Amino acid sequence: MASTADTADTATDALSEDACEIPAAMRKHVIPRRGTGGEPRAVSPEAARYLAAWLAEHEAAVTAALEDPASEPGLVEEYRACRGDLTAATPRAAAVAGAFAISNDTPAYAAPADVVDAWIGVRGLAFAADATVELFGVAVATSFDGSRITGPQVHHRTADWPVSHEQDLRFELAGRLRAHLATASEPDHARAVEVLTRHRSAAPADDQTRQRLLTAFLLPERTDWVEADLADLAGDHRGTLGAWLAVCALTTADQVASFQSGQRAVWWIVGEPAVLWTGFAGTGNAFLPILSSRLDDMTNPDYVQRLLGVLTCVPSEEALQYLIDNLARKLYPGAALEAAKRFPRRALRLLATAAGHDTPAGRTAAHLLRIHVLAHQDLVRTELDSLDPTARGRVDDLLAAAVRVPDAQTDALPELFVSPPWLSDSGRQPAEPVVIKGLTAPTETVMAWQDGERQEWASRRITDRPDWDDDSLETIAKQIADDGSAHWYANSRFAATAPDALVRSVLPGWRPVSWQADAWVPALVARFGAEALPPVLRLARQHPADCSHLLAPFAAPEAALLAADWLSRLKSARPFALAWLN
Numbered sequence: 001m002a003s004t005a006d007t008a009d010t011a012t013d014a015l016s017e018d019a020c021e022i023p024a025a026m027r028k029h030v031i032p033r034r035g036t037g038g039e040p041r042a043v044s045p046e047a048a049r050y051l052a053a054w055l056a057e058h059e060a061a062v063t064a065a066l067e068d069p070a071s072e073p074g075l076v077e078e079y080r081a082c083r084g085d086l087t088a089a090t091p092r093a094a095a096v097a098g099a100f101a102i103s104n105d106t107p108a109y110a111a112p113a114d115v116v117d118a119w120i121g122v123r124g125l126a127f128a129a130d131a132t133v134e135l136f137g138v139a140v141a142t143s144f145d146g147s148r149i150t151g152p153q154v155h156h157r158t159a160d161w162p163v164s165h166e167q168d169l170r171f172e173l174a175g176r177l178r179a180h181l182a183t184a185s186e187p188d189h190a191r192a193v194e195v196l197t198r199h200r201s202a203a204p205a206d207d208q209t210r211q212r213l214l215t216a217f218l219l220p221e222r223t224d225w226v227e228a229d230l231a232d233l234a235g236d237h238r239g240t241l242g243a244w245l246a247v248c249a250l251t252t253a254d255q256v257a258s259f260q261s262g263q264r265a266v267w268w269i270v271g272e273p274a275v276l277w278t279g280f281a282g283t284g285n286a287f288l289p290i291l292s293s294r295l296d297d298m299t300n301p302d303y304v305q306r307l308l309g310v311l312t313c314v315p316s317e318e319a320l321q322y323l324i325d326n327l328a329r330k331l332y333p334g335a336a337l338e339a340a341k342r343f344p345r346r347a348l349r350l351l352a353t354a355a356g357h358d359t360p361a362g363r364t365a366a367h368l369l370r371i372h373v374l375a376h377q378d379l380v381r382t383e384l385d386s387l388d389p390t391a392r393g394r395v396d397d398l399l400a401a402a403v404r405v406p407d408a409q410t411d412a413l414p415e416l417f418v419s420p421p422w423l424s425d426s427g428r429q430p431a432e433p434v435v436i437k438g439l440t441a442p443t444e445t446v447m448a449w450q451d452g453e454r455q456e457w458a459s460r461r462i463t464d465r466p467d468w469d470d471d472s473l474e475t476i477a478k479q480i481a482d483d484g485s486a487h488w489y490a491n492s493r494f495a496a497t498a499p500d501a502l503v504r505s506v507l508p509g510w511r512p513v514s515w516q517a518d519a520w521v522p523a524l525v526a527r528f529g530a531e532a533l534p535p536v537l538r539l540a541r542q543h544p545a546d547c548s549h550l551l552a553p554f555a556a557p558e559a560a561l562l563a564a565d566w567l568s569r570l571k572s573a574r575p576f577a578l579a580w581l582n
Contacts, residue, residue: 029277032182047117095134103140126191217245240268253286308335328360352391445556458526484511492520510535545572
């Protein structure tokens with residue numbers, strides 16, 4: 001288990017290089033568990049008052065949902081029996097009020113997780129635990145009846161697509177309750193455990209997997225609950241919430257292995273930093289397979305950075321070796337340096353060995369080794385005897401070359417070095433731009449495919465998961481026409497399988513999201529050629545670092561202007577700009 005205690009970022013002795021430590025800046029993301037210490041969490045004093053005021057202010061919206069014919073009568077009757085009064089509410093009635101508060105289809109609620117504080121403040125921790133489990137089986141959401149989107153309804157269908165948009169709020173609310181449980185008094189904690197145990201033996205109305213997972217998330221010390229629920233999770237592919245709860249409940253390497261083998265949607269966990277840091281805090285070194293398996297498949301740079309941020313804290317030989325083995329990939333050298341700062345002895349040994357390989361990763365390792373040796377010369381000299389002869393020879397050479405050259409006197413330097421013109425206020429005027437007159441830019445777009453490039457783009461495999469999206473192609477086309485884009489996997493399926501005429505009808509106004517664009521946009525370009533320029537241009541303008549290369553086959557004036565702009569302004573897109581202009 002990883003520690004959240006205050007420690008230095010750089011290991012000061014060999015033993016400290018085997019300790020799991022959460023960086024100070026990341027501790028805010030760790031959801032505590034019982035037994036890890038900490039002060040009792042205070043209950044927000046305004047939470048109950050705000051909940052009552054919000055329900056009163058939006059009574060019309062609440063009433064409309066309750067009166068909808070599709071709302072489930074049992075839930076409606078139980079809520080109406082207390083009229084929203086928390087002092088008289090059953091846990092399920094309180095859960096309905098909570099479902100109104102976190103719904104995306106009702107007026108905004110200032111701090112949805114404070115609903116837990118309202119329950120604790122008025123009725124106690126055990127009631128809050130009861131109501132939270134009930135909430136994970138209740139939803140207030142719109143639905144699609146085949147011809148139109150309905151108004152909000154109260155029902156048990158928490159796996160419906162509209163409810164997926166509030167999974168982050170449900171997770172935040174569950175995290176708030178777990179924080180209260182972690183530091184509760186023994187009597188209060190015991191009563192809450194009794195309630196959660198009862199829920200596990202009951203048969204929830206719907207979404208049994210997630211309600212049971214919630215109980216394991218709240219009490220991760222019940223490893224028997226966690227292990228039983230991981231088996232159920234293997235068949236739950238409906239959203240991120242189940243995976244989030246499961247990762248935060250993990251404790252052992254066997255549980256990590258069970259999660260890895262049974263959960264197809266494990267990559268979803270990278271979207272929530274609290275999941276990654278809480279998972280690492282609970283499992284320590286055992287968390288490495290979850291991180292490395294996601295990194296193997298991940299191309300989104302933000303998510304890669306997030307995963308690497310956790311992996312650099314894993315104090316194991318395998319973790320650092322994974323970074324070194326992947327030094328040829330973008331973002332990995334910086335992560336390896338960060339890990340080397342935390343674990344300098346281990347990094348010295350592994351980098352000195354890797355630096356002998358004549359590969360892109362080996363050459364990068366040699367560069368990082370030089371940086372590492374120069375930054376830690378005293379420590380390196382104490383560790384020389386631990387290196388094998390070949391590795392020690394490399395390090396000895398670096399130490400021998402690390403002789404500081406005395407600073408030069410200013411009178412021995414050229415004037416340009418002493419007084420660079422960009423630091424003076426001499427009033428120099430910028431040079432006039434060079435303008436070549438008489439040139440006319442082409443106005444049409446033509447395709448400039450390289451040999452075999454179109455065939456390669458056309459053969460790209462797209463993500464097509466019917467269990468993720470069952471909308472018709474006509475529905476997806478309407479969503480693109482109305483909103484500019486569909487969800488990324490709907491975009492992918494539509495681009496690959498929709499009839500030509502249907503795709504052409506949305507191409508001029510299509511504003512696709514960049515997520516996984518590299519997986520399906522090439523096939524779209526190969527299929528429609530110059531007609532696909534509008535959506536590709538929008539992607540390239542908004543995400544030049546990730547999507548500029550998608551303009552490669554377009555010989556278009558718009559692409560030329562973008563390439564010229566990137567060449568002078570954006571380091572991340574400069575390689576593509578040079579390639580396109582050449």
